[in-house]
Amino acid sequence: MELIFEIGSKGRHLSLLPQCDVPKVEVPEKFRRTQAPHLPELSENEISRHYTKLAGRTHGVNDGFYPLGSCTMKYNPKVNEEAAALRGFNRIHPLQDPSTVKGALKVMKMAEDALCEITGMDAFTMQPSAGAHGEFTGLLLIKAYHTERGDEARTKIIVPDSAHGTNPASAAMCGYQVVSIPSGPDGCVDLDALRAAVGPDTAGLMLTNPNTVGLFDKNILDITKIVHEAGGLCYYDGANLNAVMGIVRPGDMGFDCIHSNLHKTFSTPHGGGGPGAGPVGCKKFLAKYLPGLCIEETADGKGFEMVKAPQSMGSVKAFNGNFLVVVRALTYILMMGREGIPEASSNAVLNANYMRVKLSDDFKMAYDTTCMHEFVMDLAPLVKETGVNALDVAKGMLDYGIHPPTMYFPLIVHEALMVEPTETEPKEVLDQCIDVLHEIYDMAHTDPDYLHGAPHDTVIGRPDEVEAARHPIVRYVWE
Numbered sequence: 001m002e003l004i005f006e007i008g009s010k011g012r013h014l015s016l017l018p019q020c021d022v023p024k025v026e027v028p029e030k031f032r033r034t035q036a037p038h039l040p041e042l043s044e045n046e047i048s049r050h051y052t053k054l055a056g057r058t059h060g061v062n063d064g065f066y067p068l069g070s071c072t073m074k075y076n077p078k079v080n081e082e083a084a085a086l087r088g089f090n091r092i093h094p095l096q097d098p099s100t101v102k103g104a105l106k107v108m109k110m111a112e113d114a115l116c117e118i119t120g121m122d123a124f125t126m127q128p129s130a131g132a133h134g135e136f137t138g139l140l141l142i143k144a145y146h147t148e149r150g151d152e153a154r155t156k157i158i159v160p161d162s163a164h165g166t167n168p169a170s171a172a173m174c175g176y177q178v179v180s181i182p183s184g185p186d187g188c189v190d191l192d193a194l195r196a197a198v199g200p201d202t203a204g205l206m207l208t209n210p211n212t213v214g215l216f217d218k219n220i221l222d223i224t225k226i227v228h229e230a231g232g233l234c235y236y237d238g239a240n241l242n243a244v245m246g247i248v249r250p251g252d253m254g255f256d257c258i259h260s261n262l263h264k265t266f267s268t269p270h271g272g273g274g275p276g277a278g279p280v281g282c283k284k285f286l287a288k289y290l291p292g293l294c295i296e297e298t299a300d301g302k303g304f305e306m307v308k309a310p311q312s313m314g315s316v317k318a319f320n321g322n323f324l325v326v327v328r329a330l331t332y333i334l335m336m337g338r339e340g341i342p343e344a345s346s347n348a349v350l351n352a353n354y355m356r357v358k359l360s361d362d363f364k365m366a367y368d369t370t371c372m373h374e375f376v377m378d379l380a381p382l383v384k385e386t387g388v389n390a391l392d393v394a395k396g397m398l399d400y401g402i403h404p405p406t407m408y409f410p411l412i413v414h415e416a417l418m419v420e421p422t423e424t425e426p427k428e429v430l431d432q433c434i435d436v437l438h439e440i441y442d443m444a445h446t447d448p449d450y451l452h453g454a455p456h457d458t459v460i461g462r463p464d465e466v467e468a469a470r471h472p473i474v475r476y477v478w479e
C-alpha cells in the first residue's frame with residue numbers, strides 16, 4: 001500500500017480554514033525555518049480513501065473477535081462517544097473559569113464517587129493517563145507516606161512474579177528496589193516467600209489481581225495483613241477490574257491504593273495508543289498527597305471548585321488528565337447501573353470459563369482451575385508432540401479473522417497463549433473460536449508445516465518482528 005507521502009500531487013489541497021480575524025503577527029526570524037516544510041498534498045477525497053484503506057487493514061473489536069489477554073478488548077458502547085462529543089464537554093478549555101464549566105466538574109466528581117464506590121477507596125485523581133502511569137502515581141503516594149513519617153529505610157517494593165510487567169517497571173521508575181517473589185504451584189502468591197520477603201525495608205507490595213494467569217488470589221486477606229504488619233502499604237493493580245467490579249472491593253481487602261484502567265474495564269476504545277486514563281484511588285490517609293486538583297463541592301452546595309490537596313505531590317499530567325475518557329467511563333457506569341456492573345463481571349468470568357473448559361480436551365491449561373476473566377493455555381505439550389508452537393497457533397488464527405490471544409506472556413508459562421474473551425461476546429463467537437482452535441490443533445498433527453507458514457490469507461504474512469521492534473522506520477525520507 002502506498003504511503004500518504006506517495007500519493008497526491010503538488011498544489012492539490014484542501015483549505016477550510018476561516019478568514020483570519022486577528023492581526024497577523026510575524027514569527028521572529030530566529031524561530032523561522034529556512035525551508036518550507038515538505039508535506040503531502042492531497043485532496044479531501046484522497047485523504048478519505050487513504051485512511052479508509054488503512055482502516056481496512058487493521059483489526060478491531062468492530063471487525064471480529066479480539067481475545068487479547070490482559071487487554072480487555074471489549075465492545076465500547078457508542079453512546080459513550082455521543083456523550084464525549086457534547087460541546088459542553090469537548091469545546092471547553094482547562095483554563096476556563098470553574099463557574100463556566102460546572103457540568104464538567106460535576107462529571108469528574110460523579111466519576112470519582114462512582115469509582116470510590118466500586119473500589120472501596122475514599123478519593124481518586126483522574127490525572128494519570130494510563131495504567132502504568134497510575135502505578136507510578138500510586139507508588140508516589142506510598143513514598144510520600146513513608147517520607148512524611150521519616151521512615152526512609154523502606155526502599156523495597158515486593159512484586160509477585162505473576163504481576164503485570166508494568167508493576168516492576170513502575171516500582172523501579174519510582175526509585176524502589178524490586179523484590180520478586182515466586183508463585184506457588186496453584187498460581188497464587190507463596191505466603192511463606194512473602195513472609196520471608198517483608199521487613200523494615202518494605203515500602204509496600206504491588207498485587208495484580210486477578211493476576212496474569214487469570215486467578216483471584218485466595219489468600220488475599222493474608223497477603224495484605226502480612227504486608228501491613230511489616231509496616232508496608234498495599235497497592236492493587238486494578239487494570240482488570242472487569243473480573244470483580246460490583247462483586248468485591250479492593251478497599252475491603254485491605255488495599256491502600258489502586259489504579260483502574262478506564263480504557264479497559266470502563267469502555268474507552270484503546271490499543272492504538274490513543275488517549276486512556278488510569279485514575280488512582282486511595283484511602284483517606286493518603287488523599288492529602290494526591291496530584292493535580294481535587295474537585296470539591298462549594299460551601300453553598302451550588303457548584304464545584306478545584307482545590308489542591310494539602311500535601312500534593314504536584315502534577316503527573318497537565319490539568320485534569322484525559323477528561324473525555326472520564327466522560328465515557330461515567331456514561332458507561334451510569335448506563336450499566338448497580339445491576340449491570342456486577343453482571344458484566346460475571347459474564348466476563350463465565351465466558352472465560354466456558355472457553356477454558358471447552359478447550360481443555362485438546363489443550364493443556366497452565367492452571368486447571370476456575371479462572372476469572374481470562375485463562376492461560378500452556379502449549380509446551382503441543383510443541384513436543386508436533387513442533388507447532390504458540391506463535392504458529394496465533395498466526396494460524398489470523399486466517400480465520402480472529403485476533404490472536406496474548407502470546408508468550410505471562411513469562412512464568414513458557415508457551416503461553418492468554419485468552420480474554422470479555423463479557424461482550426455472544427456464545428456463537430466463543431463457539432466459533434473454540435472450533436477454530438480445535439481445527440488448528442488437528443492441523444498441528446496432520447500438517448504442521450502449513451501452520452509454520454501461517455497466516456496464508458492476510459495482507460502481511462510474518463514480518464520480522466524483532467527487526468520491526470528494534471529498527472522501526474517511522475520517518476519518511478523525501479527523494
Ligand SMILES: *Cc1c(COP(=O)(O)O)cnc(C)c1O
Pocket residue numbers: 070071129130131132133164166208237239240261276278
Ligand atoms: C493493561 C495493564 C496495565 C497497564 O496499563 P496501560 O494503560 O497499558 O499502561 C497494568 N496492569 C495490568 C494488569 C494490565 O492489564
